[in-house]
Amino acid sequence: MFDNLSGRLAEAARSLTGKGRLTESNIKDTLRQVRLALLEADVALPVVKTFIERIREQAVGEVVGRSLTPGQELVKIIHAELVTLLGSETAPLDLRAQPPVVLFLAGLQGAGKTTTAAKLARRLIEKDKKRVAMVSVDVHRPAAILQLQTLAGEVGANFIESQSSEDPRAIVDRALDESRRTHVDVLLVDTAGRLHVDDDMMNEVVAVHERAKPHETFFVIDSMAGQDAVNSARVFNERLPLTGVILTKTDGDAKGGVALSVSEVTGKPIRFIGVGEKTDALEVFHPDRMASRILG
Numbered sequence: 001m002f003d004n005l006s007g008r009l010a011e012a013a014r015s016l017t018g019k020g021r022l023t024e025s026n027i028k029d030t031l032r033q034v035r036l037a038l039l040e041a042d043v044a045l046p047v048v049k050t051f052i053e054r055i056r057e058q059a060v061g062e063v064v065g066r067s068l069t070p071g072q073e074l075v076k077i078i079h080a081e082l083v084t085l086l087g088s089e090t091a092p093l094d095l096r097a098q099p100p101v102v103l104f105l106a107g108l109q110g111a112g113k114t115t116t117a118a119k120l121a122r123r124l125i126e127k128d129k130k131r132v133a134m135v136s137v138d139v140h141r142p143a144a145i146l147q148l149q150t151l152a153g154e155v156g157a158n159f160i161e162s163q164s165s166e167d168p169r170a171i172v173d174r175a176l177d178e179s180r181r182t183h184v185d186v187l188l189v190d191t192a193g194r195l196h197v198d199d200d201m202m203n204e205v206v207a208v209h210e211r212a213k214p215h216e217t218f219f220v221i222d223s224m225a226g227q228d229a230v231n232s233a234r235v236f237n238e239r240l241p242l243t244g245v246i247l248t249k250t251d252g253d254a255k256g257g258v259a260l261s262v263s264e265v266t267g268k269p270i271r272f273i274g275v276g277e278k279t280d281a282l283e284v285f286h287p288d289r290m291a292s293r294i295l296g
């Protein structure tokens, strides 16, 4: 991820070589390059505009420290702004509530919800020593239920069965009862996804959410998807009280626009990133590390 964007930002910073300090005029072309680089990486336009404006305000008139060239100074400013854009803080899972703590995953089909549910389960079992159960309410796709069952077996989580003939709300009620009865610490609810947001899907996921009353509601988003995915993030955020975003497939060659737009568009922090297909390929999200990665 970010390969092209990193190269383009480095190039923009290099264009300041030989300049004594950052000024309104010498930074103009450079900021145009930064703007283009962000747009090419599919960062949402309003996000690009705000970002460039913040950099301009800070850069102009900045007295260059003795050890920094204007290029380095600009990189420093961009780094700080990227961290702000990416949400500044790392927020770990809060597992202190009365068990079962319910974690809810929503998002479009193919975003990586089921895989991410398994990754979270593995992390909770291995690292936090929790008893974990998983349930799928994707009554539209029996294959999705089966996939979750296989993954639950792989990571050592309890699998709570569900049938495609059942009402998703009834599945949630049953899963909560079963989790209480079997002293499960964390229940992961994997929901149905469609290729595009539609009313039926949103109404269903909202109804299931109301029943599950989760402690964490994650929006799972594929970093390889384009602007459409960011628009879907906006819709999900309007309908569900999201507590965070999980960004998947950051190991691929995504341009990076989704990563840079999603927090700003939803106002919710990225909490975890998927870094591969295997069930151990999940990392806590660190905005500063991601900013450094973007700047190469």
Ligand code: GDP
Binding pocket: 107, 108, 109, 110, 111, 112, 113, 114, 115, 116, 193, 248, 249, 250, 251, 252, 273, 274, 275, 276, 277, 281
């Ligand atoms: P769902 O429809 O949202 O439940 O999506 P799935 O969990 O079935 O994932 C769709 C595809 O994306 C699968 O082939 C996963 O292996 C793959 N996938 C999910 N997360 C990642 C990730 O972080 N990296 C990579 N490379 N592939 C991923």
